[in-house]
Amino acid sequence: MRSFIVGTAGHIDHGKSALVLALTGTDPDRLKEEKERGITIDLGFAHADLGGGVVASFIDVPGHERFVRNMLAGAHGVDAVLLVVAADESVMPQTREHFHICRLLGIPRGLVALTKCDLADAETQALAEMEVRELVAGSFLAGAPVLKVSARTGLGLDGIRRCLLDLARQAGIAAHAVRLTADLKRLTVDLQRSREHLVTAREEERRRLRRDLHDGLGPQLASLTLKLETARNRLAHDSLADTLLSDLAQRTQVTVADIRRLVYALRPPALDELGLLSALRELTLLSSDQVVMHLDAPDCLPELPAAVEVAVYRITQEALTNVVRHAHAHHCDMCLTLDETAGRLSLSIQDDGCGLPPSRGVGVGLFSMRERAEELGGTWTIEQVSSGGTRVLARLPYLRSQTVGALVVTPSMVPQEE
Ligand SMILES: Nc1nc2c(ncn2[C@@H]2O[C@H](COP(=O)(O)OP(=O)(O)OP(=O)(O)O)[C@@H](O)[C@H]2O)c(=O)[nH]1
Numbered sequence: 001m002r003s004f005i006v007g008t009a010g011h012i013d014h015g016k017s018a019l020v021l022a023l024t025g026t027d028p029d030r031l032k033e034e035k036e037r038g039i040t041i042d043l044g045f046a047h048a049d050l051g052g053g054v055v056a057s058f059i060d061v062p063g064h065e066r067f068v069r070n071m072l073a074g075a076h077g078v079d080a081v082l083l084v085v086a087a088d089e090s091v092m093p094q095t096r097e098h099f100h101i102c103r104l105l106g107i108p109r110g111l112v113a114l115t116k117c118d119l120a121d122a123e124t125q126a127l128a129e130m131e132v133r134e135l136v137a138g139s140f141l142a143g144a145p146v147l148k149v150s151a152r153t154g155l156g157l158d159g160i161r162r163c164l165l166d167l168a169r170q171a172g173i174a175a176h177a178v179r180l181t182a183d184l185k186r187l188t189v190d191l192q193r194s195r196e197h198l199v200t201a202r203e204e205e206r207r208r209l210r211r212d213l214h215d216g217l218g219p220q221l222a223s224l225t226l227k228l229e230t231a232r233n234r235l236a237h238d239s240l241a242d243t244l245l246s247d248l249a250q251r252t253q254v255t256v257a258d259i260r261r262l263v264y265a266l267r268p269p270a271l272d273e274l275g276l277l278s279a280l281r282e283l284t285l286l287s288s289d290q291v292v293m294h295l296d297a298p299d300c301l302p303e304l305p306a307a308v309e310v311a312v313y314r315i316t317q318e319a320l321t322n323v324v325r326h327a328h329a330h331h332c333d334m335c336l337t338l339d340e341t342a343g344r345l346s347l348s349i350q351d352d353g354c355g356l357p358p359s360r361g362v363g364v365g366l367f368s369m370r371e372r373a374e375e376l377g378g379t380w381t382i383e384q385v386s387s388g389g390t391r392v393l394a395r396l397p398y399l400r401s402q403t404v405g406a407l408v409v410t411p412s413m414v415p416q417e418e
């Protein structure tokens, strides 16, 4: 069973409570004083099974202008409004006031009950309906059903129930769509977080592997080769041993070469040999025979995640290749800045070359630069500068992950508040 909350609204004595009683069998006026004075003072509640698994829960509000605060409390958060207008009196001040409150509260849907039709002739009913339609024109109730009813004779009550069921279904569909959109947003965020986590973990692991191979296994194998040579020298008179040892020494050297290749492929060697800043300087030097390069960067950098180092290095490498090969530039300014409060690193590479070609597609180089920034939760843009030339701008968050032993912890792994 699903509950659909309906709030009444309308001028005093127009028949809100009588209509709720007729629809539900429950008198929403439960206070002694309400019964004595024949008016609603406080909020009243009543329920009706509409069929189709939907229960309408009515919140009946007072129409008296002095009790408008209670009305406000009742109308807040309802799924639909039942605007009650007596056919013999038509639109009155609190009809307008309650309607405007519903608009302000953003109530999404509703219907109008033209009550006391047993007291009004057809012409009076038509006039009241016209005035109601004028009032609600251009609002959430424009086009809403205006049903002729009588709580006394039972006229139109089934029509009200059917309309409420329709509205409940619309509300269900709308709520489902909202839930789906929210789920989709959450999934997209989760996916991006997992992507960042994977890339970060992969690069940390590569850095660790590289160090182990470079500093551990490689030197050990190299020293084995030396020992093998010593053994060969000592066993020079034994030709079989000499052949065996020579073969072993050759194989060891091949293995050392394989490991060196592996080490180089794992991540740019310059990052570990020189550090990021010097590695970037080396890249600018390599391009400086064709283009005048200028690098503006801090004197030192905090320890950065391996993935950020690799992204900065590769984006620079790709951008400088474009400057040298395609831009026909004379100067290139590169600027690396850190926003330590935001934990963000910005890399800007601007040249004074021929700018972007008019029919530029996203080439592999441009795509991979963007990919490198986005997989870390950063951004990457390329733009034509007004003075001519091109500017590549990458912004990368660098505080997203902290390495704890071999485990990389990202903020996304910590439960987040919505
Ligand atoms: N003839 C006739 N009288 C009705 C009808 N609906 C309500 N009444 C009478 O109109 C008077 C006011 O009805 P309520 O239901 O109390 O009006 P209300 O809109 O709830 O009034 P507040 O809560 O004070 O704003 C009562 O005497 C009802 O019996 C109807 O459809 N036909």
Ligand SMILES: [Mg+2]
Residues within 6 Å of the ligand: 016, 017, 018, 029, 039, 040, 060, 061, 062, 063
């Ligand atoms: Mg009432």
